Amino acid sequence: MALGEYAPAxxxxxxxxxxxxxxxxxxxxxxxYALSGRRARALALVAELERRAPEDPxxxxxxxxxxxxxxxxxxxxxxxxxxxxxxxxxxxxxxxRRIAREPLPYWAPLRRDPRFARLRARVEARE
Numbered sequence: 001m002a003l004g005e006y007a008p009a010x011x012x013x014x015x016x017x018x019x020x021x022x023x024x025x026x027x028x029x030x031x032x033y034a035l036s037g038r039r040a041r042a043l044a045l046v047a048e049l050e051r052r053a054p055e056d057p058x059x060x061x062x063x064x065x066x067x068x069x070x071x072x073x074x075x076x077x078x079x080x081x082x083x084x085x086x087x088x089x090x091x092x093x094x095x096x097r098r099i100a101r102e103p104l105p106y107w108a109p110l111r112r113d114p115r116f117a118r119l120r121a122r123v124e125a126r127e
Contacts, residue, residue, distance in 0.1 A: 027062030031069020031106055042070055057083070061091045068099075068106045077115050084119065089126045096123045 030049070033042035046066045052059035060083050067076035083092040099107045099116065110116045 027065035030062070030066035031104075034069045034071070035106070039070070042066065046070070053079075053082075057086075057088045057091045060086070060088060061095050064095050065098075068110055071106065071109070073109045073113055076110055077113060077119060080116075080119050084122055089123065092119075092123045093127070096120050 027049075030042045030045040033039070033045065046063070049059045049063045049066055053063055054060075060079065063079040064076050064083070067073075067079055080092060080095055083095065096119070099110050100120065
């Protein structure tokens with residue numbers, strides 16, 4: 001994904017999904033689909049993650065990635081806020097670190113958003 005080769009990345013993530021847990025790479029697969037022009041497929045994965053998120057911290061984390069890949073900064077940050085509100089601090093810390101450090105293009109709008117700085121501070125205060 002960091003190389004901008006989204007269609008091949010989506011194929012790789014699908015292969016992982018076939019042989020691993022059902023939601024293994026959904027947080028990466030949804031952005032790969034969105035950025036390779038398969039937005040409808042990305043939205044279907046988001047719907048699946050939304051159904052799982054209330055009971056599954058992994059799916060809740062993946063929602064942040066999926067929304068970011070779809071270019072929906074507000075919903076990505078809402079999902080991160082929900083992780084924090086649910087006291088899923090380990091998951092939130094991982095998400096915050098990925099956003100802050102990974103050079104993926106869909107993270108940049110989140111890093112620029114003042115709300116991300118506030119959420120990041122809340123997570124880091126828990127360390």
